[in-house]
Amino acid sequence: MFVAGVFTTLAKPPPPPNFVIIFADDMGYGDAGCFGSKDIRTPRIDRMAKEGMRFTSFYAQPICGPSRAALMTGCQPLRVAEVGNIKNVHPELHDKEITIAEVLKTKGYATACFGKWDLARHSQLKFNPKLMPNHQGFDYFFGTPTSNDGFVDLYRNGKRIEEKADMNLLTQRYTDEVIGFIKANQSKPFFVYLPHTMPHTRLGASNKFKGKSPRGLYGDVIEEIDHSTGQILDALGELGLEKNTYVLFTSDNGPWLIKNQGKIDGTLEGDHGGSAGILRSGKVSTWEGGQRVPAVFWAPGRIRPNTTCKTMASTLDILPTFTTLAGAKTPKDRDLDGEDISRLLAGRFDEARMEKVYYYYLRTTLQAVRQGKWKLHLPRPAKRPWLAPFAQNKHIHPKDDAAFGEPLLYDLEGDVSETTNVAQANPKVVKQLLAIAEKARTEIGDYNRIGSGARFFDEGVHRPDVKKWIQQK
Numbered sequence: 001m002f003v004a005g006v007f008t009t010l011a012k013p014p015p016p017p018n019f020v021i022i023f024a025d026d027m028g029y030g031d032a033g034c035f036g037s038k039d040i041r042t043p044r045i046d047r048m049a050k051e052g053m054r055f056t057s058f059y060a061q062p063i064c065g066p067s068r069a070a071l072m073t074g075c076q077p078l079r080v081a082e083v084g085n086i087k088n089v090h091p092e093l094h095d096k097e098i099t100i101a102e103v104l105k106t107k108g109y110a111t112a113c114f115g116k117w118d119l120a121r122h123s124q125l126k127f128n129p130k131l132m133p134n135h136q137g138f139d140y141f142f143g144t145p146t147s148n149d150g151f152v153d154l155y156r157n158g159k160r161i162e163e164k165a166d167m168n169l170l171t172q173r174y175t176d177e178v179i180g181f182i183k184a185n186q187s188k189p190f191f192v193y194l195p196h197t198m199p200h201t202r203l204g205a206s207n208k209f210k211g212k213s214p215r216g217l218y219g220d221v222i223e224e225i226d227h228s229t230g231q232i233l234d235a236l237g238e239l240g241l242e243k244n245t246y247v248l249f250t251s252d253n254g255p256w257l258i259k260n261q262g263k264i265d266g267t268l269e270g271d272h273g274g275s276a277g278i279l280r281s282g283k284v285s286t287w288e289g290g291q292r293v294p295a296v297f298w299a300p301g302r303i304r305p306n307t308t309c310k311t312m313a314s315t316l317d318i319l320p321t322f323t324t325l326a327g328a329k330t331p332k333d334r335d336l337d338g339e340d341i342s343r344l345l346a347g348r349f350d351e352a353r354m355e356k357v358y359y360y361y362l363r364t365t366l367q368a369v370r371q372g373k374w375k376l377h378l379p380r381p382a383k384r385p386w387l388a389p390f391a392q393n394k395h396i397h398p399k400d401d402a403a404f405g406e407p408l409l410y411d412l413e414g415d416v417s418e419t420t421n422v423a424q425a426n427p428k429v430v431k432q433l434l435a436i437a438e439k440a441r442t443e444i445g446d447y448n449r450i451g452s453g454a455r456f457f458d459e460g461v462h463r464p465d466v467k468k469w470i471q472q473k
Contacts, residue, residue, distance in 0.1 A: 016109075017299070017302075018241060018244060018246070019192070020178075020192045020246070020247040020248070021071070021195075021318070022196070022247065022249045023071070023194060023252055024222075024249075024252070025064065025198060025200040026252070026254075026255060026273070027225075027255070027274055028251070028255030028274030028276045028277065028282065029277045029294055030275035031222055031255070031277075032046065034046040034050075034294075036278065037275065039213075039214050040213060040218075040219045040222050041213070041223055042222065042226040045229055047230075048296045049296045050306050052247075052298035052299065052305060053297045053303050053309055054309070055295040055308075056309070057310055057311065057313065058294075058313050059292055059313070059315070060251065060291055061252070061253060061361070062253050062360075063089070064122075065090025066090070066091060068091075068118050070315050070316050071100075071252075071316075071319075072099040072101075072119065073099060074100075074319030075335070075336055077361065079337065079444050079445070080094070080455060081094035081096060081097055081457045083131070085457075085458050085460055085463060085464075087363070087364050089389065090121075092120060094457050097136075100137070100319045101133075103137075103328050103330070105139075107189065107326050108189060109190060109191050109326070110139055110140075110181075110189070111137055111191045112190070112191070112193070113133040113142075113194075114142050114143055114174045114177050114192070114195075115144070116143060116146065116200075117132060117195070118145070118195075119136070121146070123145065124144070124145055129158060140181060142154070143155065144165075144197065151163075152164070152165045152197065166204070167197070167202060168204040168206055170196075170198065170204060174196065174228070175232065178194055179231065179232065182239065182241070189326070191322075194232075195252070196228075198225060199225070203221050205221050209223055209224040215266075215267075216270055218266060218274060222274075229249060243302070246297065246303075247297070247298040247299065248296070248298075249294075250293055250294060250315070253284075253293065254283045254293065255273045255275055255283060256272075256282065257395060257397070258283075259273035263396060264397060265277075276289030278416055279417065280419075281400040282396060284393055285393065285396045286377070288418060297345055299345070309344050312358055313341050315338075316337045316338030316339075317339055319336065321338075321340050321342050334455060335443075339353070356371070357369060357436055358370045359444065361444075363390065364387075364465065365386060365387055366378065366441055369433050371433060371436060373411055373412050373414075374411065374429050374433060375410045375418070376407050376410075376433035376437070377407060377409075379404055385468075386448070386465070386469045387447070407433075408423060409421060409422050409423035410422065445463075449470075450466055
């Protein structure tokens with residue numbers, strides 16, 4: 001007689017998801033069709049938005065290096081440790097900081113960076129090789145140490161393979177390398193970080209795109225980045241990986257208005273900077289145009305298509321979010337400023353924290369805070385020497401760098417362009433946000449104080465710049 005046994009079949013757990021971050025450099029909020037562009041064609045980014053989730057209140061830092069430090073660590077740049085305990089305009093990220101790549105490697109991820117690093121000193125020649133991607137959690141690196149202000153040297157891992165590379169081919173070459181890495185690592189979980197060199201100037205586009213956009217060379221560059229994005233998404237589809245991969249497309253800060261006529265929104269064919277669209281100002285400012293950036297998350301089968309998330313989020317949230325999705329553990333020996341937003345990616349917007357705050361720092365200075373619909377700009381003098389080299393900000397229009405002695409309050413739901421100060425009509429809100437700002441100054445820091453939660457790993461004075469301004473009011 002056969003006696004049937006009772007067996008429990010254990011379902012094989014799904015593999016951990018792959019992650020791809022496409023990080024444009026100086027692309028404005030209004031430079032993609034799905035964010036309002038009328039003269040730059042971005043069909044693949046627009047399709048990403050239709051197949052995924054568009055974030056309309058997504059923030060980065062106001063300038064290149066700090067933005068990369070925030071993305072990699074999940075922390076405000078003023079909090080993270082730098083070599084020598086100083087605070088550079090562009091952070092030299094201490095090797096004891098923990099990056100997304102290092103967290104994901106604990107779960108067996110293959111990790112790679114393709115493009116502009118900018119966390120080992122803002123120099124093509126005098127950077128610190130011990131702070132490059134291969135020493136910060138990345139198995140593979142193909143790219144350049146910093147910005148393309150004058151020229152670009154290309155490196156493969158720690159070896160320089162090309163001096164003064166053709167900038168017209170950078171976007172194409174990065175894309176080819178990304179697709180090659182994905183194909184080589186398709187059988188394991190992977191993390192791809194693609195910090196594009198473009199559209200930071202000097203601008204360059206390949207022959208297929210040069211001269212094709214009605215927006216001039218800047219439009220050519222964005223349209224090639226759009227095409228690159230499509231190539232990566234197509235490769236994921238061809239390999240059958242699209243339903244197990246999260247892709248984020250965003251920018252490191254707002255548009256570089258100094259490259260535009262009159263330092264205003266880039267609309268002319270000869271403008272080499274982008275457009276912030278309906279937002280005020282641009283790169284190197286704490287107005288919305290400087291830090292609110294286009295952002296689209298794409299993950300077929302995981303993210304509901306054609307969805308818009310109006311809830312506030314930022315690059316600070318990426319490390320804790322990817323950590324959760326990968327089943328890894330966030331670092332417990334340090335404070336993070338970001339939070340897990342996987343619930344938002346799942347469409348559970350009702351679970352968003354209404355008390356969430358975003359702090360707008362420019363270099364070492366807290367300049368504004370946002371909670372809910374309210375944004376408060378803190379008083380500022382005309383000249384702020386502690387912001388050097390931005391004591392007088394030549395990157396933005398003078399009206400956006402003006403002094404004001406009292407806080408300015410804006411309702412971002414009704415006035416996203418920050419045109420009407422409503423502080424006088426909302427004294428309780430002003431008081432509440434001033435208290436929130438003071439808490440940040442105490443914990444994270446400010447130009448004239450060291451935050452209680454700021455990290456320093458080297459011997460010696462902590463932030464010697466503070467001594468210069470400690471007596472300033």
